[in-house]
Amino acid sequence: MIKRYDIFEWNRFLKPVPSMNEYRKGIMMRKKQTEKVTITDVAKAAGVSKTTVSRYLSGQYHALSDRTRTRIKAAIEQLNYRPNQLARGLKGDRSYLIGMIVADITNPYSTAVLRGAEDVCKRKGYSLMVCNTDNDPAKEREYIFTLQSHRIDGLLINTTGQNNGFLRELANDRTPVVLVDRKMPELGFDTIGLDNEQATSELVHFILNQGYKRIAYITEPLAGVSSRQERAAAFARELTRLGIPADDLYEVDLHSPESLMEKLDHFLTDTEGDKRAIIAANGVVMLKLISALQLKGVQIPGDVAVAGFDDPEWAPLIGSGITTVAQPTYQIGVTAMERIFNRLEGDTSPAQNIHFAGKLIVRGSTPAVD
Amino acid sequence: MIKRYDIFEWNRFLKPVPSMNEYRKGIMMRKKQTEKVTITDVAKAAGVSKTTVSRYLSGQYHALSDRTRTRIKAAIEQLNYRPNQLARGLKGDRSYLIGMIVADITNPYSTAVLRGAEDVCKRKGYSLMVCNTDNDPAKEREYIFTLQSHRIDGLLINTTGQNNGFLRELANDRTPVVLVDRKMPELGFDTIGLDNEQATSELVHFILNQGYKRIAYITEPLAGVSSRQERAAAFARELTRLGIPADDLYEVDLHSPESLMEKLDHFLTDTEGDKRAIIAANGVVMLKLISALQLKGVQIPGDVAVAGFDDPEWAPLIGSGITTVAQPTYQIGVTAMERIFNRLEGDTSPAQNIHFAGKLIVRGSTPAVD
DNA sequence: ATTTATAATGAAAACGAATGCAAAATCAGG
DNA sequence: CCTGATTTTGCATTCGTTTTCATTATAAAT
Missing domain, CATH: 3.40.50.2300 (Response regulator)
Incomplete structure (x- = not known):
């Protein structure tokens, strides 16, 4: 079931070593180990064993005399020691x-x-x-x-x-x-x-209560993304429950601008004259949506109301502000x-x-x- | 000169081990090493030595026969092996x-x-x-x-x-x-x-060419931040060079909203009736600036023109768009x-x-x- | 077939820290 | 000063790799 992917693609990153001979000659460039200070150095400087220093490092103070503790601390500061997490990780898992x-x-x-x-x-x-x-x-x-x-x-x-x-x-x-x-x-x-159920239904109800009759919902492709699906489903359910047809659920591909434009055209002409609103399924969609509406010269909220999920920093600044459902990110x-x-x-x-x-x-x- | 900071604060993260006895009993919780597969396992499965596998891993294909290579690859895939970067790092520096x-x-x-x-x-x-x-x-x-x-x-x-x-x-x-x-x-x-010289001077010249007589520059505190300093300096220099007083350079603390409001009030009353513009030193300042202007009911560009550095995604959407200098981030x-x-x-x-x-x-x- | 270069391999010693076990030092009480 | 308990300490091994240094197989040249 699981496709066995060739994980060792990763060694493609390494420059091919040109020939065994050159390799042997040690031409390969590597970071020279500058006398890095290790736990051994600290131990030496403090006049104790590595074990003891290690205990200090992992906070096992109960197993250390005050004197030792002080000396180790001093040694560490003096040598400017930084414990090697690679080594710690390797050993300590x-x-x-x-x-x-x-x-x-x-x-x-x-x-x-x-x-x-x-x-x-x-x-x-x-x-x-x-x-x-x-x-x-x-x-x-x-x-x-x-x-x-x-x-x-x-x-x-x-x-x-x-x-x-x-x-x-x-x-x-x-x-x-x-x-x-x-x-x-x-x-x-x-x-x-996010509680997509609650958030969506709250938003939809609010918009309907404001008196709008038709609502479009614009989302990125639902395929496989639960949050998108949940919001879209909640949207459709709420409308249906209130006896309003939930026809205007549009999936758009944000990489092709025409995609959005088409859907918009369709909805806007279809609802000409009605009180209508558009919901953007997230902040990114909202940005594109507003941009598209401005391009078409459609007035917000004059021609169409707009609201959406996420509360981007710029939401208050567009026109008289965009209504949103904020998440506690x-x-x-x-x-x-x-x-x-x-x-x-x-x-x-x-x-x-x-x-x-x-x-x-x-x-x-x-x-x-x- | 360098303050010797106590780097071992970090072991404050570790829970103090309650007592040596308990410790001895090995009560400490740790991630059980689930028979992780190592290079040794791969070597065994492929019927070669660790050295050879290691060569494969680091892409030294020139030192491997085709047969060996194939077998190692198979072994790795079969065992689902992932080389341990901690170990690699430790050894290979x-x-x-x-x-x-x-x-x-x-x-x-x-x-x-x-x-x-x-x-x-x-x-x-x-x-x-x-x-x-x-x-x-x-x-x-x-x-x-x-x-x-x-x-x-x-x-x-x-x-x-x-x-x-x-x-x-x-x-x-x-x-x-x-x-x-x-x-x-x-x-x-x-x-x-960014080339702050060029960017700033270009922006300032553009604004002046558009016919504005007074320009304010709003920036976060200059202290120690070279990019802020460079832009502010370039701003002042350009104005001075053109014989315009560069008095309106305001440092504001974005954490206290009043700070910005005060400076704005000052500038706006001082330039009442003039053709004037405000430059925001970066995207964050710009956001606050626009927000503040809207709050005061000041029209952009009716009452004051606005421009700034960075080109946030929302810049085109505010009113008829905000003029900016974009960086190739x-x-x-x-x-x-x-x-x-x-x-x-x-x-x-x-x-x-x-x-x-x-x-x-x-x-x-x-x-x-x- | 023998030498000589070259290609393929492996054994073993690092790397820096954590830890099981055992020993040394200290302490309390007599 | 001695005994036994307890606190401190250190030796040696281990973690999973890479790399040095050889060694063995293979091919080319004589």
Whole structure:
């Protein structure tokens, strides 16, 4: 089932060594080991054994006399010693590294989450390896391998959903995996994200209450991305429940601008004269949407009301402000990372699915109409 | 000179071990080594020695017979082997890790640079450890230590300028350090950024040519940040050269909104009736500026023209668009990272100072006036 | 067939830190 | 000063690789 991908593509990175002879002659360039100071040096300087220094390093103060402790500390400061995490990791089976695979690092949502995640890592003495996949499953796969090679202690991922086998394998090696924004129930991982049900229904109801009769929903392709699916489904369900046809759900490919334009044209002519509104499924879509509307000379909210998910920093500045549903992004990052540490600390409870409530922020783009 | 900071604060992260006895009993929780497959297993499965497998891993194909190569490859795939980078790094003195210390990860400028940097890393088989300092020198210092402990092979930094001693020390250990956006000439590191001279002068001239008589320049505090200083200096110089008083250079603290409001009030009343413009020194300032102007009910460009540095995604959408000077951010990231690899590959030429030209993007916020 | 170059291989010693085990030092109480 | 408990300490091994230094197989040249 799992495609056995040739993971050793990675050695393509190495320049081919030209010939055995040259190799032998040691021509290869490498970082010269500048008399790096090691635990041995510290031990020598402090007049104790490596063991003792090691104990100091890992905080086993209870096993050290005050005198020794002081001397080691002094030696370390004097020599400017930095313990080698590679060695520590190799022996101790902990790299103090957490991987974070992000679908699109330039998306403000991602960076906000990242920021929260990073703060927690720092607090715990861990560091973050950040990987950007551009939503490309192949890149994602390569990154999973790389991170595995670095023996990360945990992974926070915004997955494309195309590499479940590899993720499962990672988890089998006792590496906690936490999903952000996008669920994959079959994997049984902790998942953190927005309560899409609540958020969507709140937004839809608000818009209808403002008096709009037709609502379009514009989203990136639903295929495989749970958050997109959940929002779209909730949108359709709410409308249907209220007896309104949910025909205007448009999937657009943001890479081809015409795609969006076409859908817009269709909706706008179809609803000519009606009180109508458009919902953008996330911040990126919203940006494109507004750009497209401006290009067509369509007035917001005069000709059409607009609202969307995510609350980008610029939402208040467009016209009289765009109505949005904000996500607690920083909190999502924090919570996700905390799940990882909980797992590392031995929590074996069943996978948790934590969703945060979205917060409706009403602005000028959705005025009440009669 | 260098303050000897107690680097071993870091072991504060470790839970104190309760007592020697308990410790002896091995109560400590640790990740159980699940029969991880090692190079030895691969060697065994392929019927060769570890040495040979290692050669395969590092791409020394010239030293391998086809038969051996095939067998090793098969063994690796079958066993699902992932080479341990910690061990490789320990022995080979290369971690395949590059550190990136960013002042503010939520700033789109930073993420755009990050994206470029990351792409290069990936291409080279390296990974990126990302650290966010929030412009806090203490955090920066801690991160430098941490990264050093992880034996990063290179560092890309957007420095606060308060930890030069430690950066120099890092560089002494033969770790290439490349500065982004902010120069520190005394350190002698490669530096990549915008050509602030050219960019600023181009912008200022454009605005003057459009017919504006008074220009305000709003920037975050200049203290120690070269890019801010360069832009502000260029602004003042250009005006002075043209015989215009450069009085309206305002440093504002973005954390206190009143700070900006005050300066704005001052400038706007002072120039009542004049043709006037305001330049924001970067994207973040611009956002605050526009927000403040909207709050005061000041029309752009009716009451005041606006332009700024960075070209945030939303710049085209505000009113009839905001005029900006765009930086080639992705390119900056790529170039910076390439400098690191050049250094790693042995380039010992003097420090380079690469600045890219900014590109003036004219939009509706700065119309010609008579 | 014998020498001589060259291509393929392997045994064993690092790399820097953590740790099981055992020994040395210290202490409390007599 | 001695005994037994307890606290401190260190030796030697281990983690998974890379690399040095040989050694063995193969081919080319005589």
